[in-house]
Amino acid sequence: MGTFFKYQGTGNDFVMIDNRLNDISLSESQIEHLCHRRFGIGADGLIIIENADGYDFRMKYYNADGKEGSMCGNGGRCAVKFASDLGVFSGSTSFIAVDGPHEASIENDIVSLGMIDVSGVETLEQAWFLNTGSPHYIAFEKSLETKNVKDAGAEIRYADFWVNRGGTNVNFVEQIGENEIFVRTYERGVEDETYSCGTGVTAAALISNLEKGLSSPIKIKTLGGNLSVGFANPSGHNFTNIELKGPAIRVFEGVF
Numbered sequence: 001m002g003t004f005f006k007y008q009g010t011g012n013d014f015v016m017i018d019n020r021l022n023d024i025s026l027s028e029s030q031i032e033h034l035c036h037r038r039f040g041i042g043a044d045g046l047i048i049i050e051n052a053d054g055y056d057f058r059m060k061y062y063n064a065d066g067k068e069g070s071m072c073g074n075g076g077r078c079a080v081k082f083a084s085d086l087g088v089f090s091g092s093t094s095f096i097a098v099d100g101p102h103e104a105s106i107e108n109d110i111v112s113l114g115m116i117d118v119s120g121v122e123t124l125e126q127a128w129f130l131n132t133g134s135p136h137y138i139a140f141e142k143s144l145e146t147k148n149v150k151d152a153g154a155e156i157r158y159a160d161f162w163v164n165r166g167g168t169n170v171n172f173v174e175q176i177g178e179n180e181i182f183v184r185t186y187e188r189g190v191e192d193e194t195y196s197c198g199t200g201v202t203a204a205a206l207i208s209n210l211e212k213g214l215s216s217p218i219k220i221k222t223l224g225g226n227l228s229v230g231f232a233n234p235s236g237h238n239f240t241n242i243e244l245k246g247p248a249i250r251v252f253e254g255v256f
């Protein structure tokens with residue numbers, strides 16, 4: 001038996017576990033079960049907080065399929081709120097995740113999370129591909145509100161080309177204002193559309209700068225709420241000082 005907490009960041013929801021005493025060990029099938037929306041707690045992923053030398057904490061992220069994932073931006077924001085709620089730090093923090101160190105700060109329920117620098121943006125036929133801590137395919141759309149993102153996303157995610165490259169998350173993006181985009185994401189490892197994806201909206205914002213000339217900070221609408229992404233673009237397809245900002249909320253706690 002262990003204690004769990006549940007957090008959500010713009011509707012991307014996570015089971016959170018404090019393992020700073022290093023007394024919890026979960027198998028892939030246990031994590032999948034805990035994330036199951038019918039037979040478990042229900043979540044897009046599970047995050048474990050641990051102690052880490054030189055940092056306030058380590059964030060380990062698992063997708064809903066029970067497998068360790070690449071970086072999760074909304075999960076990172078929720079992990080920062082969780083660590084703050086646990087009293088691990090106050091105000092600003094530095095933590096380590098699968099893609100390296102991150103700096104973050106929190107004010108009430110709003111978390112600003114520094115993301116890794118981005119280079120190596122690939123141009124594809126009518127789409128883009130880049131890694132913002134997780135791999136993301138980006139395509140611009142019209143009438144995104146009515147798109148069947150689950151089917152269209154799965155078709156791309158399971159194409160041989162992407163499967164052979166380790167899979168990708170798939171984002172559809174529509175410009176809805178002078179400096180605002182609407183993003184819907186099919187997530188690898190959840191194998192469904194989620195209400196929001198932090199590394200996905202970050203990727204969408206950077207590509208909106210390249211393709212549509214939108215400037216930092218870019219406002220983002222997702223199915224689960226609003227985010228913003230700030231960045232510097234010192235040269236061509238390279239981005240630095242990337243910051244993902246938005247709400248991270250504790251939903252409830254319990255025992256499993």
Ligand SMILES: N[C@@H](CCC[C@H](N)C(=O)O)C(=O)O
Pocket residue numbers: 012063068069070071072073074075134135168169187188189190196197198199200
């Ligand atoms: N929801 C996440 C993205 C998580 C990573 C992804 N599903 C993967 O492993 O490919 C986010 O907020 O960034």
